[in-house]
Amino acid sequence: MLAKVLLALLGTSAIFPWRIEGPHVESEKGPSVRDDDIYGPEPQAPEKKLPFEETKPPAISAHNSLGKLPTATQILNGILNNYDHKLRPGIGERPTVVTAELSVNTLGPISIVDMEYTIDITFYQTWYDERLRYNGSFESFVLNGNMVSQLWIPDTFFRNSKKTQEHSITVPNQMVRIHKDGKVLYTIRMTIDAGCTLYMLKFPMDSHSCPLSFSSFSYPESEMIYKWENFKLEINENNSWKLFQFEFTGVSNETETISTLAGDFIVMTLFFNVSRKFGFVAFQNYVPSSVTTMLSWISFWLKKESAPARASLGITSVLTMTTLGTFSRKNFPRVSYITALDFYIAICFVFCFCALLEFAVLNFLTYHHTKPRAPPKLRHPRVQARALAARRALRHQEAFVCQIEDSEESDEEEGPSCPAQQSLGLGGHQLPGGCCKWCGKYCRAVPGREGSGWQRGRLFIHVYRLDSYSRVGFPVTFFFFSVLYWLVCLNL
CATH class of the missing domain: 1.20.58.390 (Neurotransmitter-gated ion-channel transmembrane domain)
Structure with a gap:
């Protein structure tokens, strides 16, 4: 019995020195060949920590965050397990109420030739879906555009759009936020080329209201209702708007119900008011x-x-x-x-x-x-003297005389009406035709002898002063026209 106790003490004293002195020997002389098999991997020198490793949260917080991920996944899988995205919320019970809001990123340019304009918006739609209610510590879930196809989304379309582009760089610009009480917020960014009828009667002093109308494509008023909740339109003034010739003056909204073959639909319309820059x-x-x-x-x-x-x-x-x-x-x-x-x-x-x-x-x-005709060769001296007098009268002719008569005269009256005209009848230049008869009746060419009795009661117009009359008449007439034009155009 004593021999067994001594052997046990010797074995204990032989083992403990090796466990205590082992690391010192290993650091000084190196490990033995069989040490790895007996004591496991040899310890390594401590390495320098990288910057992101130095700021790494404690293992306890990482464990907690990893613990919430399965919980969120379970909640999301739970609400989508028996969810049918083909049916609208409240089907068969009440219409779905969709609240719409807009955020305008860029407005313009406005094409006058095509009568359309371009607008870049972020469109917000909010509704309640009881099937998406859940209990948990999360107030809301934010899902990206890849999850949109698994939920019911209003089939909103823009009625006056000619071309619509949904942005997908770097990912589809869509977002869905689900709240605990079943409230759903759907956000999408798009660029729309919408038609705008421009009435250009007052161009270039014109103002226009460019509409942007949207409604449901398939759900009538009895199944879906659109509304503005405290009409709110966000305008991002930091972005450069491309209106160029126009100036933005404000926005207004309108709600109406239109009747079609598919039913009565609620149409929401925004009017972007612009006025043309005159410069x-x-x-x-x-x-x-x-x-x-x-x-x-x-x-x-x-x-x-x-x-x-x-x-x-x-x-x-x-x-x-x-x-x-x-x-x-x-x-x-x-x-x-x-x-x-x-x-x-x-x-x-x-x-x-x-x-x-x-x-x-x-x-x-x-x-x-006033060009005189060459006198014919006359043999009788009295006729020749009369022709020379007529030539002198035509040579000094400088005016038109327009007769102002109070009594009516027959249009068939022919021949000279005064002694002066009778003296010019032989050498005057007369043209055939009814129009020339009318001109000969009211406008007569006479020599410039003022004060003669037959010129009384007539308007005396000098031919050579026609330029002088025009120097005053044209500017004055144009001035009065310009004043009247701008008064009418600016006051309409």
Whole structure:
């Protein structure tokens, strides 16, 4: 018995020194060949921690977060297990109420030719779905666009859209948020090319309201109701809007019910009000047309003998106004009515044409009607003296006399009506035809002898003073037209 106790003590003393001194020996002399098999892997020198490892949360918090993940998965799988996304909430009981809101990211540009505009929006829709209620510590779940196909979503479409683009970079720009009480928020970002009927009668002093209408495609009013809850429209002014020629003046909304073959549908409409900026059109159309009209008046200060200069100036003014009228319609819809700008350019064209026509009339009256005929060779001395007197009268003719008569005269009256005209009857230039008879009755060419009795009660117009009359008449008439034009256009 004593021998067994001694052997046990010797074995204990032999084992404990090895366990205590082992690491020291291993660090000084190196491990033995069989140490790995007996004591497990040898200890390694401590490595330097990386920055992200130094800030790593404790193992306890990581364990807790990993513990919530299965819980969220269980809740989500639980509410989607028996969920049928093909049926709307409250089917057979009550209509689904969808609250809509908009956030405008970018508005414009507005195409005048195509009568449409581009808008970039973030569209929010909110409704309640009792099938998505759950109990848990999570207030809401945020699901990305890949989960949208597993839920019921309102079939909203934009009625006046020509082209709609849903953004999908880098992932589909859609989001669904599910709350504990079954409230669902669906968000999507899209770019829409919507139609906008532009009434251009007051162009370029026009204002427009561009609509954006949306409704359900298949659910009538008895199954789905849209509404604005405290109408709210977010406008991101930090983004650069591409309105260019227009200025944003405000927004308004409207709710109406339309009847179709499929039923009565609630239509929600937003109106984006814009007004045109006048500066661009003024410098491109109004200023050139006004200046061109004024340049055509320079011909009134040129001598009537300078026919090439006056004719070229008048023709150039008319052609310039024609070009301006064509240019103003280049980027313009083909409407059937006349706009305010078209009317202004047309009046300027008339002024330029009348300036050219004034020179033609002056030249005709001066060099054609007053041109004396070569006297025939007369043998009788009394007839020859009478012809010479007629030639002198025509040579000094400088005026038109328009008769102002109170009594009615027959249109068939022919022949001279005064002694002076009778003296010119032999050498005067008479043209056949009824029109010339009318002109001969009311406008007569006479010599410039003022004070004669037959000129009383008539309007005396000097032919050579026609330019002087035009120098005053054209500017004054154009000034009154411009004042009246702007008063009417700005007050409408």
